[in-house]
Amino acid sequence: MPLDATLDTASLSGGSLLLAWQLKGKRVLVVGGGNVASGRIESVLVADALVTLIAPRSGLHKMTEQLLETTDRMTYHDRVFAGPPDLEGVDMVLTAIDDVDTSRAICELCRARRIPVNVADIPPLCDFYFGSQIRTGPLQIMISTNGQSPKLAALLSKRIEAVLPENVGDAVTKVGQLRGKLRERAPGVGGEVGKRRMRWMVDVCTAWDLEDLAMLDDTMMEKLLNDGWEYNRVPRVQEVAGERKANGTAAARPPAAKPANPFLGHIAGFLLGVACTAIALLARRA
Numbered sequence: 001m002p003l004d005a006t007l008d009t010a011s012l013s014g015g016s017l018l019l020a021w022q023l024k025g026k027r028v029l030v031v032g033g034g035n036v037a038s039g040r041i042e043s044v045l046v047a048d049a050l051v052t053l054i055a056p057r058s059g060l061h062k063m064t065e066q067l068l069e070t071t072d073r074m075t076y077h078d079r080v081f082a083g084p085p086d087l088e089g090v091d092m093v094l095t096a097i098d099d100v101d102t103s104r105a106i107c108e109l110c111r112a113r114r115i116p117v118n119v120a121d122i123p124p125l126c127d128f129y130f131g132s133q134i135r136t137g138p139l140q141i142m143i144s145t146n147g148q149s150p151k152l153a154a155l156l157s158k159r160i161e162a163v164l165p166e167n168v169g170d171a172v173t174k175v176g177q178l179r180g181k182l183r184e185r186a187p188g189v190g191g192e193v194g195k196r197r198m199r200w201m202v203d204v205c206t207a208w209d210l211e212d213l214a215m216l217d218d219t220m221m222e223k224l225l226n227d228g229w230e231y232n233r234v235p236r237v238q239e240v241a242g243e244r245k246a247n248g249t250a251a252a253r254p255p256a257a258k259p260a261n262p263f264l265g266h267i268a269g270f271l272l273g274v275a276c277t278a279i280a281l282l283a284r285r286a
């Protein structure tokens with residue numbers, strides 16, 4: 001923030017911290033096996049967590065039954081929550097059960113052990129809330145109304161999803177790969193090289209359209225790095241894509257013709273008319 005900017009202190013409260021929590025290899029305990037639990041399980045599996053599920057087999061959601069058969073990252077106990085031993089070695093707890101007293105008891109046990117806990121649909125018993133999610137490739141968007149209206153969050157996420165550029169997920173994937181290749185070519189953390197890397201990546205992302213970034217392949221990335229990074233410049237898409245004909249990309253598209261301005265058209269017609277008349281008169285005199 002610039003030093004002379006006015007600080008809006010009123011906006012510095014009343015929200016929640018939005019993060020992308022890294023759960024890879026962490027142990028998440030899910031208590032309950034219904035509809036809500038099945039959504040929670042999906043969400044944490046996407047984040048590469050190791051899931052322990054405690055819920056009686058009767059009433060287990062169909063999707064959860066399928067996941068138990070297909071993923072080796074789930075451990076299942078066909079019973080109800082049994083108390084403190086169930087919390088040993090656990091990094092996060094998610095409960096989704098139809099029993100408020102047990103939910104409250106589990107929350108207290110977690111808080112005493114400083115284990116972050118979400119009790120589905122009981123905000124005061126949540127250290128963090130879930131939100132409505134949009135995922136396409138590595139792009140993840142969460143819509144949260146901070147507890148005010150989960151249904152509106154779900155409806156808004158549909159609207160946002162509908163207007164996202166079609167290949168935005170591919171673009172993010174490809175830029176991730178390009179950054180990986182750049183780091184191999186110019187390794188090191190921080191310092192001058194770090195600054196130059198960041199500046200160049202910012203320039204590439206700003207100069208290229210999402211559609212063009214999405215069509216980057218290994219050969220194009222090499223060319224972009226050879227002709228761009230090595231000379232501290234950002235080549236144009238056409239320079240990198242060459243003769244390649246990609247679908248609807250800037251490389252394949254002829255530059256879009258500007259829509260004709262009817263007013264300019266009339267002026268041009270008038271001038272052409274004047275020129276023709278002048279030529280005709282001059283020719284007659286001659």
Ligand SMILES: C[C@@]1(CC(=O)O)C2=NC(=C\c3[nH]c(c(CCC(=O)O)c3CC(=O)O)Cc3[nH]c(c(CC(=O)O)c3CCC(=O)O)/C=C3\N/C(=C\2)[C@@H](CCC(=O)O)[C@]3(C)CC(=O)O)/[C@H]1CCC(=O)O
Pocket residue numbers: 039040118119120121122123126128129130131132133143144145146147148149150151152153154157
């Ligand atoms: C977004 C989503 C994510 C997910 O759960 O994965 C989510 N709830 C979803 C759906 C949903 N939940 C409810 C309805 C019925 C309509 C309605 O009540 O509005 C619907 C809609 C439906 O069913 O269609 C009932 C409800 N929810 C909460 C309460 C308790 C309360 O408000 O006090 C009550 C009972 C109120 C009562 O008894 O009257 C509380 C929470 N629900 C949250 C998340 C957290 C805040 C999210 C935010 O701030 O935006 C928070 C605070 C805690 C948490 O659970 O993490 C998911 C949509 C996913 C999607 O479709 O994309």
Ligand SMILES: NC(=O)c1ccc[n+]([C@@H]2O[C@H](COP(=O)([O-])OP(=O)(O)OC[C@H]3O[C@@H](n4cnc5c(N)ncnc54)[C@H](O)[C@@H]3O)[C@@H](O)[C@H]2O)c1
Pocket residue numbers: 031032033034035036037054055056058059060061079080081096097098099102120121
């Ligand atoms: N499903 C929704 O969209 C929705 C909407 C609003 C509120 N909720 C609330 O979210 C919670 C869960 O919803 P749901 O639809 O998944 O419920 P559900 O009734 O389908 O499932 C509850 C699950 O919890 C298990 N369970 C109950 N006590 C248990 C215990 N002590 N230990 C382990 N497992 C236990 C049951 O066997 C069952 O699998 C409920 O409190 C519900 O009121 C859900």
